[in-house]
Amino acid sequence: MSRLPFQAFLDEHRTPVLAYLRAMVGPSDADDCFQETFMAALRSYETLDGANPRAWVMTIARNKAIDHHRSAGRRPLPKGDDLPDVAAPARAEHDPELWAAVAELPERQREAVGLRFAADLRYREIAGAMDTTEEAARRSVHEGLKKLRETVMKEER
Amino acid sequence: MSDLDAIEAQLRGQGDADQSSLELARRFAEAAAASGDAEVAFATLDTPVGRTSVAATPRGIVSVGLPNHPLDDFVERLATQISPRVVEAPGKLDLARRELSEFFEGDRRDFDLALDWTLVPGGFYRKVLDATAKLGYGEVMTYGEIARSAGNPRAHRAAGTALGANPLPIVVPCHRIVRAGKDPGNYGGGPELKRWLLELEGSLPT
Numbered sequence: 001m002s003r004l005p006f007q008a009f010l011d012e013h014r015t016p017v018l019a020y021l022r023a024m025v026g027p028s029d030a031d032d033c034f035q036e037t038f039m040a041a042l043r044s045y046e047t048l049d050g051a052n053p054r055a056w057v058m059t060i061a062r063n064k065a066i067d068h069h070r071s072a073g074r075r076p077l078p079k080g081d082d083l084p085d086v087a088a089p090a091r092a093e094h095d096p097e098l099w100a101a102v103a104e105l106p107e108r109q110r111e112a113v114g115l116r117f118a119a120d121l122r123y124r125e126i127a128g129a130m131d132t133t134e135e136a137a138r139r140s141v142h143e144g145l146k147k148l149r150e151t152v153m154k155e156e157r
Numbered sequence: 158m159s160d161l162d163a164i165e166a167q168l169r170g171q172g173d174a175d176q177s178s179l180e181l182a183r184r185f186a187e188a189a190a191a192s193g194d195a196e197v198a199f200a201t202l203d204t205p206v207g208r209t210s211v212a213a214t215p216r217g218i219v220s221v222g223l224p225n226h227p228l229d230d231f232v233e234r235l236a237t238q239i240s241p242r243v244v245e246a247p248g249k250l251d252l253a254r255r256e257l258s259e260f261f262e263g264d265r266r267d268f269d270l271a272l273d274w275t276l277v278p279g280g281f282y283r284k285v286l287d288a289t290a291k292l293g294y295g296e297v298m299t300y301g302e303i304a305r306s307a308g309n310p311r312a313h314r315a316a317g318t319a320l321g322a323n324p325l326p327i328v329v330p331c332h333r334i335v336r337a338g339k340d341p342g343n344y345g346g347g348p349e350l351k352r353w354l355l356e357l358e359g360s361l362p363t
Contacts, residue, residue, distance in 0.1 A: 005236040005243040006195065010186065014178035022174065031181060038185045042194050042242055098167050117168035149160045 006042055013057045014038075020058060020119035023102060024065035024111070033068050037061045055125035058115060062129055101151040102144075109144035116141045183245075190246035197235050198246035201228065202254045204261035206353055209327075211253050214239065217271030218253055220324045223346030238276060260327065263357055266294035268328050276324035284308055285319040292333045295358040299337045321345055327354075335362070 017037055021030035040060050041048075048056050102113055108130070115126045115137075126137040190198035197219065199212040207224025210231045219239065222231035235243050247254065252270065259265035277283050288306035292298060298306070304316040320331040326345055332354040336342035339362050344351035355361040 003233075003236050003241050005232045006241055007186070007199075007232065007244050010182050010244065014182045015175045018178040018181060019172075019174040034178070034181045035185050035188065038182075039189065039194065042189055045242060098164070102168070113168065117165065120169075145161050145164055148164050152164065153160070 006045060009041070009045075009048075009053060009057075010038060013054060016054070016119045017057060017061050020061055020114050021065060023099060023114040023118040024062070025068050026103075029068060029072075033061070033064045036064045036067075040064070052125060052128075054119070055121060055128050058119045058121055058125070059129045061119070062111065062115070097155065098148065098152065101148050104151070105144050105147055108140045109147065112137055112140035113144040113148075186244035186246045187248045189242075189244050190249040195242045195244040195246070196240040197243040198249040199232060199235065199243060200245060200247040200250040200254055202258050204258065206261065206350060209257060209261070211250055211257060212243075213250055213253065214273045214275065216273040216275075218325065218328060219273040219275055221257070221326050221328060223326055223350060225347050225350070257327065261357075270328060272325060272328065278322075281307060281309065281312065281315055282319040282322065285316045286323060286325075286329050286331075289320065289323075289331055289334060290329045292330055295360045297333050297335050297355070297360050300334060300342075301337075303334050317343075333358075333360070338362070 014034075018030060018034055021033045021037070024030075025033055037057065037060050040063075041057055102110055105113065111130060112126055115121045115129055116123075121129065123134045123137045123141070126141070127134040130137060130140075132140075186195065186198075189195035193215050197212055197214055199210060201208050201210050203209075204224070208228070209224055210220075210222030210226065210228055211218060212220040212222075212231070212235050220231070220235060222228070232243060256265055256268050256270060260268070274283065274286075277286055284307035285303060288303055300313040300316050300320075301310065303320075304310055304313045307316060309315070316334070320334055321343065323329055323331045323345065326332070332341075332344055332346075332351045334342075335351075335355070341351050341355055341362070342348070352361060
């Protein structure tokens with residue numbers, strides 16, 4: 001069993017976990033998902049042994065975000081109708097339009113972009129969390145970014 | 158910088174996530190300590206002699222860290238010796254922190270805290286600390302006397318070892334065990350702190 005005090009684990013990962021959850025479920029629901037993510041991590045802390053801690057906790061966070069969408073009776077890939085969540089004031093000062101555009105991406109691209117930039121995972125770790133190949137993860141991020149560029153340029157016109 | 162790089166840079170900005178996550182992490186830690194999912198909770202308090210740490214399990218106070226004991230080391234030992242499910246939860250330790258503060262300020266003479274003896278080895282160690290726990294405020298005993306109280310009058314050195322390993326200083330008042338003579342002797346928190354504590358209680362030999 002990992003012997004790193006859980007408090008140190010919490011301090012190390014709290015900010016990227018919150019940034020990721022805000023990107024996935026929006027700022028108002030991210031708080032609940034944050035509590036659920038770390039409670040699940042605490043309860044299964046022994047299974048971390050030997051794993052990459054950042055990728056491990058993000059896999060839990062991703063599952064909580066997916067559960068959250070299901071229990072809210074939403075489609076697993078929220079689009080425009082979830083915009084009010086994502087554009088809520090908690091993140092107003094940091095590119096709400098851009099993250100609103102992220103929320104409109106197809107599910108795989110959206111998750112890959114969130115794991116890459118909000119959670120700051122490497123492609124290998126994203127592939128692990130999404131149960132796909134490194135190449136596919138890289139492609140999802142790249143396609144997501146291209147689509148975001150189109151959206152941003154359209155808005156600027 | 159290409160458009161894609163600019164978008165990447167914007168996506169990496171975490172806004173106020175750091176401050177918000179600190180508050181959420183604190184709320185999480187208190188909830189985990191209250192539910193018992195975190196098996197150990199710790200907190201710190203400021204005293205006239207420096208920052209003191211205290212930790213509890215659901216059974217009671219399990220460890221006290223004197224000011225010369227670095228917090229990182231205190232927490233790592235809890236993780237290694239009890240459970241890695243350790244969180245900082247000052248709310249959970251509110252009563253212990255209050256009683257310890259009052260003691261260090263000279264406003265409290267004994268403690269009403271449940272104790273968890275997990276970190277005390279059994280046998281003679283436990284007997285020595287049990288006997289020590291019975292000493293009242295301002296009372297002192299020599300190492301030979303406490304060894305006798307613990308049932309082995311000749312084991313004054315072993316008694317010293319047991320006291321040196323006391324995980325619950327202050328609440329199990331090992332500072333009240335002194336050498337015969339003017340020098341009160343060694344202390345886990347340092348000999349200076351032992352003199353300070355005895356002086357606080359009015360029992361420093363003059």
